[in-house]
Amino acid sequence: MTTSYKELLKQREALEQQINEARRRELTSAIAQVRDLVAEYGLTQQDVFPAGRAGRVAAAGGVKVAPKYRDPVTGQTWTGRGKAPKWIQNEDREKFAI
Incomplete structure:
Protein backbone atom coordinates (compact mmCIF):
# COMPACT_ATOMS: atom_id res chain seq x y z
CA MET A 1 0.00 0.00 0.00
CA THR A 2 1.46 3.38 -0.99
CA THR A 3 0.97 6.55 0.96
CA SER A 4 -0.33 9.59 -0.91
CA TYR A 5 1.54 12.86 -1.11
CA LYS A 6 -1.05 14.64 1.07
CA GLU A 7 -0.86 11.92 3.71
CA LEU A 8 2.92 12.19 3.76
CA LEU A 9 2.69 15.96 4.19
CA LYS A 10 0.34 15.48 7.16
CA GLN A 11 2.76 12.97 8.67
CA ARG A 12 5.65 15.40 8.18
CA GLU A 13 3.69 18.20 9.84
CA ALA A 14 2.86 15.94 12.80
CA LEU A 15 6.54 14.90 13.07
CA GLU A 16 7.70 18.52 12.93
CA GLN A 17 5.32 19.36 15.78
CA GLN A 18 6.67 16.42 17.80
CA ILE A 19 10.24 17.48 17.03
CA ASN A 20 9.57 21.07 18.10
CA GLU A 21 7.90 19.94 21.33
CA ALA A 22 10.75 17.53 22.16
CA ARG A 23 13.32 20.26 21.46
CA ARG A 24 11.45 22.72 23.69
CA ARG A 25 11.31 20.18 26.54
CA GLU A 26 14.98 19.27 26.23
CA LEU A 27 16.06 22.91 25.99
CA THR A 28 14.11 23.71 29.13
CA SER A 29 15.90 20.89 30.93
CA ALA A 30 19.32 21.88 29.55
CA ILE A 31 18.87 25.52 30.56
CA ALA A 32 17.86 24.46 34.07
CA GLN A 33 21.00 22.30 34.34
CA VAL A 34 23.22 25.15 33.15
CA ARG A 35 21.63 27.59 35.61
CA ASP A 36 22.14 25.10 38.45
CA LEU A 37 25.83 24.70 37.56
CA VAL A 38 26.34 28.46 37.26
CA ALA A 39 24.74 28.99 40.67
CA GLU A 40 26.58 26.06 42.30
CA TYR A 41 30.02 27.20 41.18
CA GLY A 42 29.37 30.96 41.19
CA LEU A 43 30.32 31.25 37.53
CA THR A 44 30.22 34.56 35.68
CA GLN A 45 29.49 35.24 32.04
CA GLN A 46 33.24 35.75 31.50
CA ASP A 47 33.92 32.31 33.04
CA VAL A 48 31.50 30.59 30.69
CA PHE A 49 32.06 32.71 27.56
CA PRO A 50 35.59 34.16 27.68
CA ALA A 51 36.28 36.96 25.21
CA GLY A 52 39.60 35.33 24.26
CA ARG A 53 39.25 33.54 20.97
CA ALA A 54 35.80 34.80 19.94
CA GLY A 55 36.76 38.39 20.75
CA ARG A 56 39.89 38.23 18.64
CA VAL A 57 38.05 36.80 15.66
CA ALA A 58 35.40 39.52 15.78
CA ALA A 59 37.98 42.26 16.25
CA ALA A 60 40.26 40.95 13.50
CA GLY A 61 37.45 41.03 10.97
CA GLY A 62 37.19 44.83 11.01
CA VAL A 63 40.85 45.82 11.36
Missing part, protein backbone atom coordinates in the same frame (compact mmCIF):
# COMPACT_ATOMS: atom_id res chain seq x y z
CA LYS A 64 42.07 48.07 8.58
CA VAL A 65 45.61 47.71 7.35
CA ALA A 66 47.71 50.67 6.29
CA PRO A 67 48.43 50.78 2.56
CA LYS A 68 51.93 49.84 1.41
CA TYR A 69 51.73 50.87 -2.23
CA ARG A 70 50.36 53.92 -4.08
CA ASP A 71 49.76 54.47 -7.80
CA PRO A 72 51.40 57.84 -8.56
CA VAL A 73 49.06 58.42 -11.51
CA THR A 74 45.67 57.84 -9.86
CA GLY A 75 46.57 57.99 -6.17
CA GLN A 76 44.96 54.57 -5.57
CA THR A 77 46.50 52.55 -2.77
CA TRP A 78 46.94 48.85 -2.03
CA THR A 79 47.81 47.14 1.26
CA GLY A 80 49.77 44.35 -0.36
CA ARG A 81 47.13 41.82 0.67
CA GLY A 82 44.81 39.94 -1.62
CA LYS A 83 44.86 40.10 -5.39
CA ALA A 84 47.11 42.84 -6.73
CA PRO A 85 45.36 45.67 -8.62
CA LYS A 86 46.04 45.99 -12.34
CA TRP A 87 48.22 49.08 -11.94
CA ILE A 88 50.83 47.10 -9.95
CA GLN A 89 50.61 43.72 -11.69
CA ASN A 90 53.81 42.71 -13.51
CA GLU A 91 55.58 45.79 -12.15
CA ASP A 92 58.40 46.25 -9.66
CA ARG A 93 56.50 46.94 -6.46
CA GLU A 94 59.36 48.89 -4.93
CA LYS A 95 58.67 51.90 -7.14
CA PHE A 96 55.12 52.04 -5.75
CA ALA A 97 56.10 51.66 -2.06
CA ILE A 98 54.83 54.36 0.26
